[in-house]
Amino acid sequence: MLTRREFLKRAGAVTAGATIASVSGINIKPVQAQVSKIKLQVKEGRQVPSVCPYCSVGCGMIITESEGKIINIEGNPDSPLNLGSLCPKGAAAFQLVENDNRPKEVLYRAPHSTSWETKPLDWAMDRIAEKVKEDRDNSFIEKQDGKLVNVNPALASLGGSTLENEWNYIHAKLMRGLGVVNVENHARI
């Protein structure tokens, strides 16, 4: 008897393969054979299955941890969605946590200043909230040409692919509540 995981894996592979082959006429058997050989590259440490946070494809990942530190992230060969592969963005997910070039503190440059100051995260959150409120109070338009519009044209929101679906959902709700109509996100898969 097939387990649920085996069923999903076979159904995903067959559906994707049949669709690509029928649309393009390409023989994908060698690719399928190659994918079936994908094995984890790093075998030591504790391996935890997870899901790529970048986009709604939701590729499966295996995160490997050793002594409280993430030592590797790669595609999960058991995932029916990606069968062990990751796009370049997902394949670089390790750098989300281990990256010496990534700033880990809030840096603030005051108006007209030429130097950066390190600030606590709570200070930055409060300042952003104050500025958003100030801007909304100054720019909100309730009526235009006699019609109720309730918009704030002075604020815009640009999201990126590191925002996952749930955050994008709640973020869109927050922006609509502020009257923001200029809401955009570069990840549109």
Ligand code: SF4
């Ligand atoms: S960003 Fe790439 S690896 Fe991550 S879920 Fe999307 S397609 Fe998969």
